[in-house]
Amino acid sequence: NAGVTQTPKFRILKIGQSMTLQCTQDMNHNYMYWYRQDPGMGLKLIYYSVGAGITDKGEVPNGYNVSRSTTEDFPLRLELAAPSQTSVYFCASSYSPGGPQGTDTQYFGPGTRLTVL
Amino acid sequence: AQSVAQPEDQVNVAEGNPLTVKCTYSVSGNPYLFWYVQYPNRGLQFLLKYITGDNLVKGSYGFEAEFNKSQTSFHLKKPSALVSDSALYFCAVRVHGSGNTGKLIFGQGTTLQVKP
Numbered sequence: 001n002a003g004v005t006q007t008p009k010f011r012i013l014k015i016g017q018s019m020t021l022q023c024t025q026d027m028n029h030n031y032m033y034w035y036r037q038d039p040g041m042g043l044k045l046i047y048y049s050v051g052a053g054i055t056d057k058g059e060v061p062n063g064y065n066v067s068r069s070t071t072e073d074f075p076l077r078l079e080l081a082a083p084s085q086t087s088v089y090f091c092a093s094s095y096s097p098g099g100p101q102g103t104d105t106q107y108f109g110p111g112t113r114l115t116v117l
Numbered sequence: 118a119q120s121v122a123q124p125e126d127q128v129n130v131a132e133g134n135p136l137t138v139k140c141t142y143s144v145s146g147n148p149y150l151f152w153y154v155q156y157p158n159r160g161l162q163f164l165l166k167y168i169t170g171d172n173l174v175k176g177s178y179g180f181e182a183e184f185n186k187s188q189t190s191f192h193l194k195k196p197s198a199l200v201s202d203s204a205l206y207f208c209a210v211r212v213h214g215s216g217n218t219g220k221l222i223f224g225q226g227t228t229l230q231v232k233p
Contacts, residue, residue, distance in 0.1 A: 004160070031218075031219050033219075033220075040126070040225055040226070041225055042121075042207060042223040042224055042225040042226055043161075043207070043221075043223040044223075045220060045221070048218060048219075048220060050218060050219075056218070058220070090160055090161065092161075094219055096219075104219065105151070105163045105166060106163070106219070106221065107163070108153075108160035108161040108162070109160050110158075110159060110160045111158075111159070111160050
């Protein structure tokens with residue numbers, strides 16, 4: 001298993017440009033997540049998906065969009081890049097939480113380092 | 118509001134000495150707690166989790182964590198630190214009251230520096 005893979009590893013964008021961050025997992029996980037990591041701020045949840053065709057907003061969704069057409073893929077779209085979106089982006093996946101509150105571990109990709117100038 | 122706090126930005130310890138990385142939490146209901154480690158330019162790797170049962174949880178690479186309900190803490194520990202343990206450590210808690218979504222709240226991270 002490759003686990004969770006993300007492309008690209010690095011990207012520099014100009015203000016106003018758009019791009020898609022790719023995320024693929026081969027563990028047949030139902031649940032997938034996008035986080036951003038800013039220095040000294042921990043990880044913030046952008047969007048998540050509990051299965052193909054189902055997505056929902058996390059803590060910091062503004063400026064981003066997602067889609068989930070297959071179980072394996074969960075791309076993150078930036079439509080109009082802004083300097084505030086300079087960050088490291090992590091995709092994660094997990095099995096469906098086993099109980100009403102969920103217990104399962106999230107597995108993370110290697111990240112995409114994005115700079116918006 | 119549910120939250121996780123890691124009160125120390127950095128912890129320094131000599132190789133061979135015991136280490137502790139602190140985490141406190143605030144949640145409604147029973148907490149599901151996690152520790153992750155991040156090596157430079159890498160994604161997060163799962164270390165251990167507490168769901169229920171024994172308050173002392175053992176995880177990967179010789180790490181363990183102690184759940185203390187009265188102090189709302191979940192400190193990460195290791196009896197003898199290695200230089201290779203130097204990394205960024207995150208504590209996280211499962212979000213309650215959000216349905217079956219598996220969402221996590223992360224602390225801001227603690228950098229562990231182990232010196233030879």
